[in-house]
Amino acid sequence: MNKYKTELMVGIFVVLTVAALLLLALKVANQTMSNEGESYTLYAKFDNIGSLKTRSAVKLGGVTIGRVESINLDKDDFTPVVELSILEKYTGFPETSSVSILTSGLLGEQYVGFQPGFSFDGVAELKDGDYLQDTKSALVLEDLIGQFLFNRGGDEN
Amino acid sequence: MNSIAAIGASTLSRLAAVGRAGLMLFGALLAVPRLKNVPLTVKQLYVVGVQSLLIIMVSGLFIGMVMALQGYTILIDYGAEASLGPMVALSLLRELGPVVTALLFAGRAGSALTAEIGLMKATEQLSSLEMMAVDPLRRIVAPRFWAGMIAMPMLALIFSAIGILGGHMVGVDWLGVDAGSYWSVMQSTVEWDKDVVNGIIKSLVFALVVTWIAIFKGYDSVPTSEGISKATTQTVVFSSLAVLGLDFVLTALMFGIE
Amino acid sequence: MDNLVEVDNMTFSRGDRLIYENVSLKVPKGKITAVMGPSGIGKTTLLKLIGGQLTPQQGDIRFDGESLVNMSRRRLYAIRRRMSMLFQSGALFTDMTVFDNVAFPLREHTRLSEDIIATIVALKLQAVGLRGAAKMTPSELSGGMARRAALARSIALDPDLIMYDEPFAGQDPISMGVLVKLIRALNDALNLTSIVVTHDVSEVLTIADYIYILADKRVIGEGTSEQIRNSDSELVQQFLKGQADGPVPFHYTAPPLEESLFGGQS
Numbered sequence: 001m002n003k004y005k006t007e008l009m010v011g012i013f014v015v016l017t018v019a020a021l022l023l024l025a026l027k028v029a030n031q032t033m034s035n036e037g038e039s040y041t042l043y044a045k046f047d048n049i050g051s052l053k054t055r056s057a058v059k060l061g062g063v064t065i066g067r068v069e070s071i072n073l074d075k076d077d078f079t080p081v082v083e084l085s086i087l088e089k090y091t092g093f094p095e096t097s098s099v100s101i102l103t104s105g106l107l108g109e110q111y112v113g114f115q116p117g118f119s120f121d122g123v124a125e126l127k128d129g130d131y132l133q134d135t136k137s138a139l140v141l142e143d144l145i146g147q148f149l150f151n152r153g154g155d156e157n
Numbered sequence: 158m159n160s161i162a163a164i165g166a167s168t169l170s171r172l173a174a175v176g177r178a179g180l181m182l183f184g185a186l187l188a189v190p191r192l193k194n195v196p197l198t199v200k201q202l203y204v205v206g207v208q209s210l211l212i213i214m215v216s217g218l219f220i221g222m223v224m225a226l227q228g229y230t231i232l233i234d235y236g237a238e239a240s241l242g243p244m245v246a247l248s249l250l251r252e253l254g255p256v257v258t259a260l261l262f263a264g265r266a267g268s269a270l271t272a273e274i275g276l277m278k279a280t281e282q283l284s285s286l287e288m289m290a291v292d293p294l295r296r297i298v299a300p301r302f303w304a305g306m307i308a309m310p311m312l313a314l315i316f317s318a319i320g321i322l323g324g325h326m327v328g329v330d331w332l333g334v335d336a337g338s339y340w341s342v343m344q345s346t347v348e349w350d351k352d353v354v355n356g357i358i359k360s361l362v363f364a365l366v367v368t369w370i371a372i373f374k375g376y377d378s379v380p381t382s383e384g385i386s387k388a389t390t391q392t393v394v395f396s397s398l399a400v401l402g403l404d405f406v407l408t409a410l411m412f413g414i415e
Numbered sequence: 416m417d418n419l420v421e422v423d424n425m426t427f428s429r430g431d432r433l434i435y436e437n438v439s440l441k442v443p444k445g446k447i448t449a450v451m452g453p454s455g456i457g458k459t460t461l462l463k464l465i466g467g468q469l470t471p472q473q474g475d476i477r478f479d480g481e482s483l484v485n486m487s488r489r490r491l492y493a494i495r496r497r498m499s500m501l502f503q504s505g506a507l508f509t510d511m512t513v514f515d516n517v518a519f520p521l522r523e524h525t526r527l528s529e530d531i532i533a534t535i536v537a538l539k540l541q542a543v544g545l546r547g548a549a550k551m552t553p554s555e556l557s558g559g560m561a562r563r564a565a566l567a568r569s570i571a572l573d574p575d576l577i578m579y580d581e582p583f584a585g586q587d588p589i590s591m592g593v594l595v596k597l598i599r600a601l602n603d604a605l606n607l608t609s610i611v612v613t614h615d616v617s618e619v620l621t622i623a624d625y626i627y628i629l630a631d632k633r634v635i636g637e638g639t640s641e642q643i644r645n646s647d648s649e650l651v652q653q654f655l656k657g658q659a660d661g662p663v664p665f666h667y668t669a670p671p672l673e674e675s676l677f678g679g680q681s
Contacts, residue, residue: 055348104342282508290523
């Protein structure tokens with residue numbers, strides 16, 4: 001009887017652990033993202049990526065449509081190339097679409113903002129492996145302050 | 158001259174103790190393949206795991222709640238309260254989960270292990286096992302060691318999960334952080350292999366150290382009431398220090414270099 | 416005569432402290448051999464040496480003709496199944512009932528079914544008069560009962576040799592009488608060989624077939640009860656009669672009192 005109680009309690013312990021693990025896996029670390037569906041790859045070159053990281057979100061109007069798969073440096077012109085993994089269900093963006101690196105809140109995470117371009121005749125859709133031409137780099141606070149000071153200095157003279 | 162000799166002697170005796178601890182663990186680990194030991198390990202899992210469960214869950218809940226409260230008051234100044242989720246989750250998964258669990262485990266289960274084995278030694282139960290041709294390393298030490306190794310990561314996972322829920326309770330339900338952003342920013346920040354898995358690895362290392370110290374201190378204790386109480390205290394002190402020291406090393410190895 | 420245990424010129428020291436020097440003794444099969452001596456002489460150590468838990472620095476210890484010194488661990492464990500030891504405290508496992516304690520060696524070392532184990536345990540407990548206490552835990556037993564329960568556990572595997580470590584220490588006269596009777600009865604009924612380590616002179620003289628008296632790191636007297644009683648060794652007589660002063664001095668070795676009290680002034 002006592003032995004049964006021991007086994008029962010250990011069983012509850014194991015179940016609790018599995019529940020904790022599931023919570024961490026699904027709700028906290030969102031392990032499902034990579035399995036959520038097929039995805040295709042787009043590339044974007046930026047002058048400066050700020051503190052963008054792998055697995056940062058790619059968002060369109062607040063909807064997460066993909067993730068940053070990897071960040072590399074182009075071997076020829078030494079600019080950062082960001083590999084974006086976009087979910088297969090979000091497809092058909094025109095070539096004129098643009099991406100920019102945005103920040104959520106003042107100190108928040110950086111993410112890739114996706115802005116679909118206008119679609120008219122002669123503009124193809126983005127396909128797997130395409131490069132996005134229109135990119136806006138991350139805002140670097142130091143540069144902004146530098147510009148601000150420079151402008152002020154100019155005014156006074 | 159005498160003091161130098163004394164330092165030398167105490168160093169040597171400490172080294173010998175480390176050697177004995179190693180031999181003990183080695184002897185216990187040789188006992189892995191015995192099926193007979195599985196029910197014994199389950200029983201120890203109850204003693205070290207289930208009996209520590211309540212203190213772990215309550216502590217986890219409160220630590221998560223406090224972190225949400227503290228984090229909120231700071232983050233709100235920068236309008237970054239959406240980062241509350243990742244702040245709570247990352248601190249729990251990377252640090253507080255494994256470390257606080259290990260400290261509580263040392264105090265709750267570690268000291269009990271030392272006292273139990275020390276008492277078994279004092280009442281000649283270990284000797285008597287040996288005379289019955291039953292190896293106490295296999296019968297007593299091995300099941301307790303494996304139970305500790307299994308229970309600690311489980312407890313740490315439960316601790317972190319409950320802490321995150323506690324943070325949600327305070328941050329979202331009471332302070333009004335948006336529930337969607339609590340979870341989604343957490344999801345985009347927390348990485349499975351980097352944060353969760355590293356936390357589990359930390360926890361496994363702590364489990365090894367704490368359980369090892371606890372069992373060895375009991376096994377090597379002077380079998381008197383004074384000796385056992387001293388060994389019990391040493392278990393808590395040594396394993397707490399070892400956990401905090403190792404935590405720094407592990408953190409440097411895991412998260413130090415981006 | 417056949418000897419089950421033979422100790423040959425054995426020297427043992429713990430750290431710097433010499434405990435035995437050139438001790439030799441023989442334990443004949445089927446007999447009760449008593450080892451007596453003052454407290455702190457290391458009598459328990461002797462049993463641990465015979466049990467192979469400690470190894471002598473010099474000399475040899477043989478069990479049934481086989482040397483225990485430098486024996487492989489596996490062989491030693493096999494031999495230990497043929498011997499058992501009754502510890503001073505009983506050393507019952509506190510987390511098990513009396514029944515489980517007695518069943519423990521059977522479950523560890525045999526593949527008997529639970530039915531047969533239950534039968535054997537009942538018989539062993541009956542032999543020590545504790546069949547009614549099978550469901551009790553060790554903490555509910557009195558000291559004498561705990562020792563009897565431990566005795567039942569010691570004989571569970573029907574060993575050849577049983578070693579009693581101070582079986583009479585701290586027992587009331589009734590428990591003592593019960594234990595004396597049990598030791599003799601078990602020895603004869605199960606054809607055991609017994610070694611009794613004790614300092615209770617009168618009890619041992621009534622049951623022991625052969626007696627060794629240890630003191631000062633060596634054997635100071637041996638013989639049957641009769642021979643021991645008539646020994647002309649002062650040391651043996653002091654021990655038997657319980658005199659306060661004699662060859663074993665009342666005072667622990669110390670400088671003369673005058674010197675330590677007035678030494679500083681002179």
